[in-house]
Every structure is written in C-alpha cells, then in structure tokens.
Amino acid sequence: MLFLSFLAACFLSQAIWVTASAVEAARPPKGFVSTKGSSFVLDGKPFAFVGANSYWLPLLLEQSDIEATFKEMQGAGIKVLRTWGFNAINGSELAWAKETGLTYYQVWNSTEWVLNDGPQGLKRLDNIIDTAGRYGIKVILAFTNNWVGYGGSELYVNWIAGAGNTHDVFYTNRKIVSSYQRYVRTIVNRYKHSPNIFAWELINEARCSGDLPSGSSCVPGSGLLHSWYEEQSNLVRSLDPHHLITTGGEGHFYWKEPVGYWLNGTWVSDYNYNGVAGEDFDADLALKNIDFGTYHLYPQYWYSELDTPGSNFTIKAWGLQWIEEHARAAKKANKPVVLEEFGTSGLDNKTDIYPEWVDRALSTKHAGILPWQFGMNGLKESGGNRLIKYADALIDGASPNDGHAYYKNQTAVWSVFTNAARVQRSRSG
Ligand SMILES: *[C@@H]1O[C@H](CO)[C@@H](O)[C@H](O)[C@H]1NC(C)=O
Ligand SMILES: *[C@@H]1O[C@H](CO)[C@@H](O)[C@H](O)[C@H]1NC(C)=O
Ligand SMILES: *[C@@H]1O[C@H](CO)[C@@H](O)[C@H](O)[C@H]1NC(C)=O
Ligand SMILES: *[C@@H]1O[C@H](CO)[C@@H](O)[C@H](O)[C@H]1NC(C)=O
Numbered sequence: 001m002l003f004l005s006f007l008a009a010c011f012l013s014q015a016i017w018v019t020a021s022a023v024e025a026a027r028p029p030k031g032f033v034s035t036k037g038s039s040f041v042l043d044g045k046p047f048a049f050v051g052a053n054s055y056w057l058p059l060l061l062e063q064s065d066i067e068a069t070f071k072e073m074q075g076a077g078i079k080v081l082r083t084w085g086f087n088a089i090n091g092s093e094l095a096w097a098k099e100t101g102l103t104y105y106q107v108w109n110s111t112e113w114v115l116n117d118g119p120q121g122l123k124r125l126d127n128i129i130d131t132a133g134r135y136g137i138k139v140i141l142a143f144t145n146n147w148v149g150y151g152g153s154e155l156y157v158n159w160i161a162g163a164g165n166t167h168d169v170f171y172t173n174r175k176i177v178s179s180y181q182r183y184v185r186t187i188v189n190r191y192k193h194s195p196n197i198f199a200w201e202l203i204n205e206a207r208c209s210g211d212l213p214s215g216s217s218c219v220p221g222s223g224l225l226h227s228w229y230e231e232q233s234n235l236v237r238s239l240d241p242h243h244l245i246t247t248g249g250e251g252h253f254y255w256k257e258p259v260g261y262w263l264n265g266t267w268v269s270d271y272n273y274n275g276v277a278g279e280d281f282d283a284d285l286a287l288k289n290i291d292f293g294t295y296h297l298y299p300q301y302w303y304s305e306l307d308t309p310g311s312n313f314t315i316k317a318w319g320l321q322w323i324e325e326h327a328r329a330a331k332k333a334n335k336p337v338v339l340e341e342f343g344t345s346g347l348d349n350k351t352d353i354y355p356e357w358v359d360r361a362l363s364t365k366h367a368g369i370l371p372w373q374f375g376m377n378g379l380k381e382s383g384g385n386r387l388i389k390y391a392d393a394l395i396d397g398a399s400p401n402d403g404h405a406y407y408k409n410q411t412a413v414w415s416v417f418t419n420a421a422r423v424q425r426s427r428s429g
C-alpha cells in the first residue's frame with residue numbers, strides 16, 4: 001500500500017520523487033535495525049538485547065549441532081549473535097585444513113589472499129546467517145581481527161609488508177588497506193540485502209599493538225585508529241546504506257584528565273584511559289558512519305599486576321566504573337552503547353561478579369550486552385571430541401572453552417543472562 005501511493009506520488013512531480021526517495025533511502029528496509037538516539041530500533045519499535053559471542057559456530061561441521069546451538073540461544077532469550085566474518089589461513093596450512101574440515105575464507109600464499117567461497121568457505125558463513133534468521137537471531141560480523149587468531153590483521157602485515165614490520169602498518173600501508181577493503185567489499189556485497197545482519201564491525205579490538213609490537217605512527221594524539229575507522233566506515237556506508245556499522249573496539253578513552261592507579265607506591269596512568277591503547281572512544285563514536293559504540297571488559301587480564309591479595313584494586317569495581325564511563329560517553333554522543341565482550345576466569349568469579357556488572361549495564365540503559373562467550377554442551381559431531389585449531393576443541397560434546405565460556409548447566413551464571421534478556425525484552429517493542 002505504501003509502495004503504491006509512493007509510485008503515484010512519483011507521477012505527480014519530479015520534486016516529490018526526489019523528496020520521497022530520500023525518505024525511502026533513510027528508512028531501513030523491514031527487519032533491518034537502525035538507531036534513534038541511544039536506542040536501537042527494529043521495525044519502528046525500540047530494540048534492546050542480550051547477545052551471544054560465538055566465533056566457533058561457523059567452524060562446526062554438523063547442521064544438527066548448529067541448529068541445537070541456535071535453539072539453546074533462542075531459549076535463553078538471545079537476539080544477537082556476534083561472530084567472525086573472517087577465517088584466514090596460510091597456504092602452508094591448506095592441506096591440513098582440507099583434511100580436518102577447518103572452515104577458511106581466505107588463503108594467503110603471496111601478497112594477495114585468495115577467496116574460498118566454496119562449501120568449506122563462505123557457504124558455511126551463509127548457512128550460519130540463514131540459520132540464525134530462522135531462530136530470530138541477527139548477526140554482528142567482524143571483518144578481521146587485531147590479533148593473529150583465525151587469521152587477523154597480522155597476516156596482512158606479514159604477507160604484504162613483510163616480516164619485521166610493526167602492527168600499526170596495518171592501518172597505514174595503502175596496499176594493506178586496499179587488500180582489507182577488497183575483503184570488506186566481498187563480505188558486505190554478499191550479505192548487504194540480508195535482514196539477518198545486525199551490524200558490520202570494522203575489526204575486532206583495534207589497538208596500536210597486536211601480536212606484533214606497536215610502532216611510532218600509533219601514539220596518543222596521532223589519531224591513527226580514528227582516521228582508519230573513519231575511512232573504513234565511510235567505505236562500508238558507500239556499499240550498504242542501511243546496515244549499522246560499528247568499530248568492534250575495546251573502548252579505550254583518550255582523556256586529557258588522567259585516570260590512574262597506585263602500584264607499589266607509584267601512581268600509574270591507566271593505558272585504557274590515556275590513549276596509549278589506541279582508540280579515542282568519544283571521538284570515534286562521534287564519526288558520522290559509526291552508528292553505535294562497543295567496548296570490552298577484561299580487567300583481570302588487563303591489570304594482572306594489580307590483581308593480587310592485599311591490593312585495593314578489585315576487578316569488580318574497575319569494571320563498574322568502565323561500564324558507567326561508557327554509558328556516560330554514549331549518552332553524550334546520543335548513540336547506543338553495547339557491552340560487547342566481558343569475562344573473568346572461574347565459575348566462582350563469574351558467579352560473584354557478573355550479576356553486578358550486568359545490573360549496572362542494565363541500569364545505565366545499555367542497548368546490548370554480550371558476554372564472552374556462549375557455551376554449548378551436547379555437541380555430537382566427531383563423537384563430541386574434535387581438535388579445531390590453536391587450543392580450541394570440542395571435549396565431550398562441549399564447545400571450546402577459553403576459561404570464559406558459560407554453559408546452561410551453570411545455572412547461577414546462566415540465569416544472570418536469561419534474566420537480563422527478560423529486562424531487555426521488556427524494553428523492546
Ligand atoms: C602465517 O604466516 C606468517 C608468515 O608469513 C606467520 O607469521 C604466521 O604465524 C602464519 N600463521 C599461521 C596461523 O600459521
Ligand atoms: C598455496 O600453497 C600451498 C603450498 O604451500 C599449495 O598447496 C596450495 O595449493 C596453494 N594454494 C593457493 C590457493 O594458491
Ligand atoms: C610490586 O611489589 C611486589 C612485592 O613487593 C613485587 O613482587 C612486584 O614485582 C612489584 N611490582 C612492580 C611492577 O614493581
Ligand atoms: C589504593 O592504595 C593506594 C596506596 O597504595 C592509595 O593511594 C589509593 O588511594 C588507594 N585507592 C583506593 C581506591 O582506595
């Protein structure tokens with residue numbers, strides 16, 4: 001009906017055509033998520049969610065395991081899945097990858113990668129995105145990784161710039177930037193019409209340093225990540241007018257007023273607040289084509305030197321402040337904010353800390369909350385046991401556990417997230 005009256009209007013005058021088509025372009029197609037102030041909007045109604053991180057779903061081999069996992073997510077009230085839109089290998093790994101069934105999308109044998117869009121490649125990602133949709137779940141896809149895991153930015157540096165280069169070359173070398181952009185085009189063009197995509201993510205956890213050390217072009221005040229985010233988000237917007245775009249960053253601040261801590265009687269400026277890590281959360285979120293903010297939360301690892309008995313540092317308190325500062329910054333920017341990854345080790349720590357972190361994220365109106373990471377029991381492929389890559393394995397039917405996975409059998413932690421999903425649902429239309 002809308003479409004007919006729109007067409008009729010077009011016959012009336014050229015001027016109305018221009019106005020109407022501008023409005024149509026601004027309005028997202030049905031099933032696409034957009035933003036309004038600090039909220040997400042889906043089909044005209046507010047949309048808030050608890051999500052799942054699972055990089056391992058596209059690595060599974062059996063459709064029944066994939067379906068079982070989505071069913072478990074759906075049962076937990078999960079509305080958004082965040083996974084990797086990349087899986088790259090070196091040519092030297094190819095024979096082994098084929099033999100073991102490893103999922104791979106890019107093969108590096110020379111200064112350019114070769115796409116694998118076959119059944120062991122992007123067809124598997126197609127399947128995840130399709131299946132997600134059948135369970136009412138939308139997908140956040142990251143284009144690459146700051147880290148070498150599953151073939152991130154260091155492979156671009158190694159193969160294009162060569163050994164001996166620093167990590168920041170990923171953001172500055174124009175051949176690397178265009179190689180990355182070739183991949184971005186591949187992924188965005190493949191899925192840009194799909195309502196099953198929630199958002200594009202430029203890179204997981206951009207930092208000045210990666211597995212390679214940082215170099216001189218990425219220092220506080222250089223604005224290197226900021227300008228890289230700007231260029232890449234503009235590119236994605238030019239390819240896809242409708243899907244949301246975000247950084248995928250850890251949410252480092254670059255504040256003039258120092259935030260710090262005491263270590264053995266010495267005051268230390270906190271690298272997550274002083275720009276040393278690389279991002280400038282406030283400025284990055286202000287970019288025209290960054291639609292919402294993301295940040296991550298792992299104080300146990302980031303401040304292991306403070307996490308000692310007798311120290312007045314606590315993981316919980318540091319996290320609560322980090323959550324509040326991002327809520328404040330997002331409110332100022334008038335854009336949604338998503339606590340996109342967080343974790344602590346051990347079930348006792350999770351049981352003790354997650355309720356307060358999640359409560360604080362809810363009370364500060366976070367539009368999305370995604371713990372790292374979703375765990376699934378009862379997987380059947382390969383008899384429930386399979387080595388995937390690195391230390392990732394299925395063990396007795398359990399999905400990979402880096403110490404942060406939580407499973408349905410861990411009822412206290414599980415219910416923190418199912419309860420939060422209920423709250424988010426009550427805030428959605
Ligand atoms: C791929 O090759 C690069 C060097 O070209 C090496 O640094 C890296 O460790 C290799 N990655 C994997 C996953 O084998
Ligand atoms: C890459 O090189 C390996 C040997 O290292 C070879 O087996 C493979 O076929 C090559 N793959 C591509 C896509 O060029
Ligand atoms: C701080 O003091 C403790 C105990 O005196 C010592 O073990 C530790 O190495 C010191 N840390 C640093 C970073 O100096
Ligand atoms: C932590 O202890 C240091 C002394 O080592 C002190 O200066 C600082 O104010 C204390 N911080 C808090 C939050 O109590």
Ligand SMILES: *[C@@H]1O[C@H](CO)[C@@H](O)[C@H](O)[C@H]1NC(C)=O
Pocket residue numbers: 300307315345346347348349
């Ligand atoms: C819980 O956290 C404390 C403090 O970070 C750490 O020392 C301990 O090892 C953790 N417990 C487990 C089981 O990982």
Ligand SMILES: *[C@@H]1O[C@H](CO)[C@@H](O)[C@H](O)[C@H]1NC(C)=O
Pocket residue numbers: 377397398407409410
């Ligand atoms: C829950 O499942 C995980 C993964 O299989 C397992 O490691 C853990 O022991 C189980 N916990 C309980 C309380 O059964």
